[in-house]
Amino acid sequence: MPELPEVETVRRGLEPVMTGLHIAHAAVNRPDLRWPLPENMAARLTGQRVLGLRRRSKYILADLSGGETLLVHLGMSGRMLVSGAMLGEFHHAHPAPAKHDHVVLDMEGGARVTFNDARRFGAMDLLPTGAGHALLDGLGPEPLGNDFHESYLVARLAGRNTPIKAALLDQRVVAGLGNIYVCEVLFRAGIAPDRRAASLPAAQVAGLVPIIRQVLDEAIAAGGSSLRDYRQADGELGYFQHTFRVYGREGESCTTPGCSGTVARLVQSGRSSFHCPACQR
Numbered sequence: 001m002p003e004l005p006e007v008e009t010v011r012r013g014l015e016p017v018m019t020g021l022h023i024a025h026a027a028v029n030r031p032d033l034r035w036p037l038p039e040n041m042a043a044r045l046t047g048q049r050v051l052g053l054r055r056r057s058k059y060i061l062a063d064l065s066g067g068e069t070l071l072v073h074l075g076m077s078g079r080m081l082v083s084g085a086m087l088g089e090f091h092h093a094h095p096a097p098a099k100h101d102h103v104v105l106d107m108e109g110g111a112r113v114t115f116n117d118a119r120r121f122g123a124m125d126l127l128p129t130g131a132g133h134a135l136l137d138g139l140g141p142e143p144l145g146n147d148f149h150e151s152y153l154v155a156r157l158a159g160r161n162t163p164i165k166a167a168l169l170d171q172r173v174v175a176g177l178g179n180i181y182v183c184e185v186l187f188r189a190g191i192a193p194d195r196r197a198a199s200l201p202a203a204q205v206a207g208l209v210p211i212i213r214q215v216l217d218e219a220i221a222a223g224g225s226s227l228r229d230y231r232q233a234d235g236e237l238g239y240f241q242h243t244f245r246v247y248g249r250e251g252e253s254c255t256t257p258g259c260s261g262t263v264a265r266l267v268q269s270g271r272s273s274f275h276c277p278a279c280q281r
């Protein structure tokens with residue numbers, strides 16, 4: 001499931017083929033994804049110029065010249081493919097339409113942006129630019145934004161009796177953090193995933209903020225380097241090789257210097273929490 005760094009990588013990969021350009025033709029090949037697609041979606045997209053591409057949490061927001069914003073959520077298995085763009089010396093022809101190509105945007109300039117989603121947990125909607133939306137309202141601050149800072153997190157977690165892992169996954173506390181990156185954050189912070197949030201000293205909670213930023217920044221940087229590769233591959237954006245220090249490493253030796261622990265897996269609320277019981281307390 002794509003997390004914030006993957007979505008940011010997709011956004012950055014779409015920018016050169018979408019921002020500032022008109023959607024010459026939009027095709028919408030089915031009436032729904034996870035939810036019904038907006039009425040007359042193809043007509044409402046065709047002819048619009050993309051003024052900018054933003055990201056909020058795990059949503060990509062394309063602001064259009066006509067005053068609407070296209071919201072895109074990749075869901076579990078949604079993929080964005082770019083073809084036909086002049087990308088350096090590489091030129092991709094458009095591949096034949098594939099099964100599960102649900103929305104296809106032919107951009108001015110020749111690039112084609114295809115949203116493919118086999119499981120259809122993804123979503124798209126159109127909303128007036130600047131308006132609220134059920135998927136966006138109530139989201140906490142962006143973890144890489146200025147509203148997310150030490151005193152905010154300390155105040156937000158004070159007195160919370162939930163495990164720290166659940167508190168960081170709560171999208172009202174901070175937007176866009178998912179299971180993988182919360183595991184990595186808690187590992188680097190030396191905090192056990194089942195530790196009650198309220199039991200952590202304020203200084204330790206405050207210390208999570210720079211770690212969260214660092215973990216996300218490193219993953220986004222890894223995604224950025226993958227953008228140079230996609231031009232030579234199949235045009236799919238957003239998935240990249242990234243080495244996790246604890247996620248998916250059950251049974252392996254802990255990588256913390258001086259720690260002789262073994263990575264273990266704990267199931268919390270149906271999700272795996274990879275952690276080192278020796279150095280995460």
Ligand SMILES: [Zn+2]
Pocket residue numbers: 254255256259260261262276277278279280
């Ligand atoms: Zn350890």
